[in-house]
Amino acid sequence: MKNIDFEKASFKDFENIEGMDPYGWAKLWGEYVTDRSKNGQFNYRQENLSGCGPEIELNLPSNPHRNFVSLVSNDYLGFTQHPKVKAAAIAAIEKYGSGAGASPAIGGHYLFHQEIENKIAKFFKRESAIVFSTGYTANSSSLQALLKKEDLAILDMAVHASVYEGCLNTNVKTFLHNDLEALERILKTSKDNYRTRMVIIDGVYSQDGDLAPLDKIIQLTKHYGAYIVVDDAHGTGVVGETGRGVIELHNLYKEVDIITGTFSKTFAHVGGYLVASPELVRFLKFQARQHIFSATLSPASACISKAIDLVDEEPIWMHRLWDNIEYLKTGLESLGLDTGITQSAIIPVKIGDISLNAKICGMLLEAGIYANQINYPAVSRKDARVRMSVMATHTHTQLDKVLNAWEWVIKKTHLEK
Numbered sequence: 506m507k508n509i510d511f512e513k514a515s516f517k518d519f520e521n522i523e524g525m526d527p528y529g530w531a532k533l534w535g536e537y538v539t540d541r542s543k544n545g546q547f548n549y550r551q552e553n554l555s556g557c558g559p560e561i562e563l564n565l566p567s568n569p570h571r572n573f574v575s576l577v578s579n580d581y582l583g584f585t586q587h588p589k590v591k592a593a594a595i596a597a598i599e600k601y602g603s604g605a606g607a608s609p610a611i612g613g614h615y616l617f618h619q620e621i622e623n624k625i626a627k628f629f630k631r632e633s634a635i636v637f638s639t640g641y642t643a644n645s646s647s648l649q650a651l652l653k654k655e656d657l658a659i660l661d662m663a664v665h666a667s668v669y670e671g672c673l674n675t676n677v678k679t680f681l682h683n684d685l686e687a688l689e690r691i692l693k694t695s696k697d698n699y700r701t702r703m704v705i706i707d708g709v710y711s712q713d714g715d716l717a718p719l720d721k722i723i724q725l726t727k728h729y730g731a732y733i734v735v736d737d738a739h740g741t742g743v744v745g746e747t748g749r750g751v752i753e754l755h756n757l758y759k760e761v762d763i764i765t766g767t768f769s770k771t772f773a774h775v776g777g778y779l780v781a782s783p784e785l786v787r788f789l790k791f792q793a794r795q796h797i798f799s800a801t802l803s804p805a806s807a808c809i810s811k812a813i814d815l816v817d818e819e820p821i822w823m824h825r826l827w828d829n830i831e832y833l834k835t836g837l838e839s840l841g842l843d844t845g846i847t848q849s850a851i852i853p854v855k856i857g858d859i860s861l862n863a864k865i866c867g868m869l870l871e872a873g874i875y876a877n878q879i880n881y882p883a884v885s886r887k888d889a890r891v892r893m894s895v896m897a898t899h900t901h902t903q904l905d906k907v908l909n910a911w912e913w914v915i916k917k918t919h920l921e922k
């Protein structure tokens with residue numbers, strides 16, 4: 506693999522590296538993070554004592570606060586604390602016991618697994634789905650089963666690590682994030698060289714909260730005869746009139762070959778899914794190794810069914826989420842902060858300097874606000890940022906506390922646009 510100097514490189518250095526070992530990136534990144542955390546420059550793994558919610562209890566011995574407004578959860582609609590979701594989990598444990606007892610192929614496929622598969626397929630107006638124990642394996646295991654030496658995976662370089670892992674046994678080309686010309690170049694020049702070409706993108710991207718131009722990407726994949734996979738982990742339950750994500754925005758339910766996602770964000774639990782044609786789903790049920798050789802969802806996961814229903818039954822949560830997104834975004838911008846190109850519940854504030862970013866996240870913690878510190882190489886060096894995830898269940902009082910904290914940070918650091 507090309508030798509990349511992480512301190513100096515920009516994302517461009519990772520573009521379209523022919524034959525790039527997708528794991529090389531993850532390995533280098535792992536080493537880099539370990540190094541930085543040794544120097545105390547990486548705030549990560551704060552101990553949460555109170556569960557998932559807009560306000561949580563953290564165990565930070567050197568901090569005067571115990572309760573923090575949390576901006577780190579992907580529980581966008583707040584369903585992890587919804588009484589009906591909790592009740593469904595408890596009822597399923599009462600009915601089935603605590604564990605599934607086996608992998609799906611050999612006795613561990615229950616009625617509730619089937620119900621979730623049917624529901625999530627129907628949610629995306631399709632016929633079939635397969636569930637996995639995590640969103641990570643929904644991508645990694647399926648792509649490993651589908652893509653081999655004679656195929657080509659064409660990745661937006663900002664896709665999730667699980668996609669890179671899924672492409673370990675195939676050829677990979679990456680294009681600069683959302684760069685349609687770069688994508689077209691790859692599609693044009695690779696036309697006759699591979700059995701299958703699969704373009705893999707996210708719906709909503711996790712660092713900028715921006716959206717994929719799905720309509721234009723699908724025009725290209727159709728034109729050049731490639732397949733399209735969309736992982737909309739961060740768009741589901743958030744984007745689109747009824748929360749079906751970027752696919753709903755463009756009404757492209759039928760045109761996307763494979764939809765993947767996670768139950769660990771909007772759907773308030775853990776697990777992953779892949780929605781596709783019945784033939785493809787059947788193939789994966791017999792070929793995706795993690796599905797065959799590993800137990801999937803446990804009975805408590807039956808609550809996912811309720812969470813899927815609630816997206817339609819209680820649209821109030823999506824309305825509250827968007828009210829909160831607008832409230833926080835407008836408030837931050839009126840303080841002179843740049844929230845970038847987000848169109849989702851992920852709100853980044855670009856700081857542009859790693860040390861200052863670490864300092865600001867520390868100051869926010871001092872003010873009782875827990876937000877994520879995102880640094881190079883997760884994003885390019887000049888794009889170091891504080892990333893905040895908004896929930897439907899944040900109150901305006903909590904968001905005001907966030908804005909007040911930012912006002913204080915700005916005064917102290919002279920941070921302005």
Ligand SMILES: Cc1ncc(COP(=O)(O)O)c(C=O)c1O
Pocket residue numbers: 639640641642644665667707711736737738739767768769775776777
């Ligand atoms: C875009 C994307 N895909 C997949 C995953 C993996 O999901 P899970 O954490 O449920 O394994 C994530 C998790 O953050 C994600 O952001």
